[in-house]
Amino acid sequence: MDKIWKSGLLFAIIMVLAETRVFAEDNDNEAELIEAVTQPVGRFSVINSTVELGELSQGSSVEVRFPFKVEGVGGIRILGVHEDCGCLTSSLRPGQTLEQNAAGEVKVTLDTMAFAGPIDKTILIMTDESKGDRMHRLRIRAKIRRMVIVTPPLVRFDWTKGNSPQDTVVTVRRLAQQSLKIEKLEFNRDNLDVDVQPAADSWQIRIHWKGGVPVQPFQEMIRITAGSPYGNLQIPVLGHVNAKL
Numbered sequence: 722m723d724k725i726w727k728s729g730l731l732f733a734i735i736m737v738l739a740e741t742r743v744f745a746e747d748n749d750n751e752a753e754l755i756e757a758v759t760q761p762v763g764r765f766s767v768i769n770s771t772v773e774l775g776e777l778s779q780g781s782s783v784e785v786r787f788p789f790k791v792e793g794v795g796g797i798r799i800l801g802v803h804e805d806c807g808c809l810t811s812s813l814r815p816g817q818t819l820e821q822n823a824a825g826e827v828k829v830t831l832d833t834m835a836f837a838g839p840i841d842k843t844i845l846i847m848t849d850e851s852k853g854d855r856m857h858r859l860r861i862r863a864k865i866r867r868m869v870i871v872t873p874p875l876v877r878f879d880w881t882k883g884n885s886p887q888d889t890v891v892t893v894r895r896l897a898q899q900s901l902k903i904e905k906l907e908f909n910r911d912n913l914d915v916d917v918q919p920a921a922d923s924w925q926i927r928i929h930w931k932g933g934v935p936v937q938p939f940q941e942m943i944r945i946t947a948g949s950p951y952g953n954l955q956i957p958v959l960g961h962v963n964a965k966l
Contacts, residue, residue: 750817761795763821765848765857774863778897780834780952787827787859796820800846800855808832809861811844827859834952837867868897868951875957886930891956893945894923903947914959915943928958935962 768788777783791797799817804810812828818824827855839862846857871893895901903924908915912932918925928943941958950951 729781736956749910751828756865761793762850763791763797763819764793764854765797765819765846766790766792766858767827771860771862772857774831774861776864776866777833778835778950779834779865779868781951783831783833783863785829785861787829789827790824790825791819791821794821796823798849799846801845801851803845804871805842805844808835809842809844809949811846813846829861830891831863833863836865839864844867866897868895869901869947869954870894870896871954871956875959876928878933878958878960880934880960880962888927888929891926891928892920893914893926893954895951897950899950901951902948903945906950907944907946908958913941916917920966926956928956930960935960 737961769786772787773785774785797819799815799819800811801815802811802813802913808831811831812826819890822963827844827846831842833840842861844859846859848855848857868937871891873889873891876889876891878889880886893901893903901916901922903926906915906926912930914929915933916927916929918927926943926945933947937961941960943958944957945954945956
């Protein structure tokens with residue numbers, strides 16, 4: 722009976738470890754397996770899981786700190802960290818161990834370049850706590866104030882009617898009080914000619930397609946370095962082609 726009980730316990734341990742993704746192929750020692758799941762696990766306690774940042778300027782990068790402590794008997798292990806989007810980075814990493822009674826801060830960096838208006842971003846943290854307690858949600862709320870407006874926001878070249886597309890002028894206009902200076906343009910010089918000129922509180926970007934008639938639809942990207950506090954901007958350039966051309 723002792724053998725049967727031991728085998729059953731070992732099977733249950735393996736299943737638990739597999740579920741939490743911490744089971745390693747080389748960890749086949751029975752004693753190590755039993756110790757891994759029978760040791761006490763603490764509680765990951767975040768003091769304030771939601772932070773309101775108020776209004777931020779588009780393009781700003783902000784570090785948000787979430788104080789935490791490990792309560793109870795035992796440490797905890799971070800099994801996974803899922804950021805809402807590429808705009809967030811966290812100081813916690815999967816596989817990291819937080820010891821019993823540890824206290825510190827989860828540091829989260831928010832990049833606001835791609836947003837305007839209200840945002841509500843989340844980071845999910847999974848630990849090796851019991852099933853009902855292992856998921857922890859950190860939230861960042863803010864309102865992003867647009868710094869520039871790009872008109873039109875994208876450029877379309879259209880060969881579907883058999884005509885050569887005309888040049889397109891894009892206006893990059895500042896909405897904030899700071900001066901706007903375009904420092905650098907990056908684009909595919911094999912297909913595009915791009916000229917930029919200042920005009921009052923804006924910049925005029927003239928885009929000309931200099932390549933031949935493309936054989937299939939395409940997307941190019943013009944990348945703009947506008948300097949502080951505006952950061953980097955992008956203008957997509959799309960091409961539509963008639964299959965008969």
